[in-house]
Amino acid sequence: MEKNKMIRIKDIAKLSGVSVGTVDRVIHKRGKVSEAARQKVEKVLKEIDYTPNLLAKTLGSSKVYKIALLVPNPKQDPYWNLSLQGLEASKVEWRPYHMVLEPHFFELHDFGSFKSASKKLMDSKPDAVLSAPIFLNEALEFFKELDELNIPYVHFNTMIPDVSPLAFIGQDLYQSGRLGASLINLGTDCNNNTVSILHVSESIQFSVHFKEKERGFRDYFSSLNNGIVTVSSVIIEGDDMKSFESKLIEAIKKDKIKGLFIPTSSGAKLTAEILRKNKLSDMCIVGYDLLEENVELLKSGDINFLINQNPNRQVFRGIHHLANLLLFNKQAPEKELFPLEVITRENVDSYIKSTIH
Amino acid sequence: MEKNKMIRIKDIAKLSGVSVGTVDRVIHKRGKVSEAARQKVEKVLKEIDYTPNLLAKTLGSSKVYKIALLVPNPKQDPYWNLSLQGLEASKVEWRPYHMVLEPHFFELHDFGSFKSASKKLMDSKPDAVLSAPIFLNEALEFFKELDELNIPYVHFNTMIPDVSPLAFIGQDLYQSGRLGASLINLGTDCNNNTVSILHVSESIQFSVHFKEKERGFRDYFSSLNNGIVTVSSVIIEGDDMKSFESKLIEAIKKDKIKGLFIPTSSGAKLTAEILRKNKLSDMCIVGYDLLEENVELLKSGDINFLINQNPNRQVFRGIHHLANLLLFNKQAPEKELFPLEVITRENVDSYIKSTIH
DNA sequence: ATGAAAGCGCTAACAC
């Protein structure tokens, strides 16, 4: 059934006329080897197709790998709780392979806390890092440090410029915005009305991530030729609920807004509550992610669609790539783009029931 | 980091005052052990939490497990090609664990071929079987045989009654039908019009699978109270293209059909071609699965939605559960329901790019 | 610099 027997280090040793010890040293660049020996071994390695046996490898080794996760504190934004679920699933998956996974948290609006969290992370001497790059430019320093220490890192959730992680895991945010627009277009008769993108500006967050989504959102409507749709963006800054409400209602009435695209997962609830309170029910709303509160809103009909970013799986896959690098020296793909999952009242349960793999 | 050191067979041996050989015999019920010894070992096992080390286990063992896949011949229906992709992904995943995966094919409309394929399968003496139960009652005999020989089997794609597989992997077909209905409802102004479910009856297939989808489809519309929607079903039997076309067109004109739900993945193309030819473009069509032809139709706007059943992943997960059973003796969940994935023109690329995990 | 050998935890063959 299996082709020819798997090639072992022992075989390579025999073929190149050295001992297993030397082969191991060449393969892992550890210890001293003479040029002559190195050449012989490398020649053989080039000719045959050697894949180390992971089982024997981790069984024979006592090395424990540590992967650190750096994310915003879930207490501030439940969105990040989902990524922790992915971490737990990863722990189970990788437990047999001597893999330790540790989360580190920072506060979303506090660059100081990011500093100290990343400091702590570095002190824990991880072999690899999985990070949600929220602070953008302010965090460049951190990634530079990782680069210098040759610690591989993977980004998820948002792709940022000027940094070269091993891989990026997440959605195509531009396309995500387009999808959101198309869903609103589906759920509304937009003609002669306005659709809006709502930024509940939480200072830092108002960044690449949301700008990309907005770009896609606007592009979609400009590319439509069958209707007259106006696109506006409502930006609400600060945390004051009262002013949020009045600003939102004012904008809706003034522009006859019929569709709202809410690119941040926690924004839907706030908005839906205000709309309900003000008896504005003929609005098509598209939000993000399977937060419990969002699921409720979807079921009650207060919002129409969710786009699921699947942060738990993003983490799961990020860890997967890092573990593969550490264990096998297997390179991750530069980008792993996730499907843009459309959630409606009729399929939301099927998503909740399904597990992370 | 790790709790206390993992417990090994050696530890159990020491604790119970016997040798590792005896412990092994007790754990795996192989070989002879005296009652006295068995009691001692089982007592210790009950008290501590022993999990065998999979790495050491498969490394030390020469046993090769064989899992057989039984599906319709992909040459007849490209849908089944997708499941073979899942098989390939599984091969890679499980290669290190001495797992051999073999597909067996039968012809969709030929019970004789099912007989001979299942015979061949049995002759190959698999340790477990993953099967798409298409032939229903006719195949009961086969499953009974597996039961008798104590060969574990998992079903995917369709859940059938009167059989107790280890697990079922697939979608909730009733809910899938509801979802299809809701999408059509979204894409059409159905009021005073008719929506239809189209059965391109390929004899055998006209079964549980499609009946469940139809039930969900109809239920959705009957539960709507805001519009007057008529639901009909168009059944086209036989393979004759010419009569298919005339029957379909006739039904559409007679009932003013504005929405078509096509529960079989290969039916969309045929239908879309007929509609285009007859210049019937104001129809909302919901089809199934990411066949290349369906993706094209979605992009060209000839159909509006696809529901993705993800057969490749169904196989992947089915193998996963069987491998876990064989290797770890870990029980699979009775049902693993997949998310009902909604595919539109705006997110189809994101699905095609994303890989199976 | 290099080879030999002792594990890692488990299985399976072999003595007694």
Place this chain on the structure above:
DNA sequence: GTGTTAGCGCTTTCAT
């Protein structure tokens, strides 16, 4: 029946 032991393929230590 039961204990002992030689692998599985790799890492890692210890002589040389």
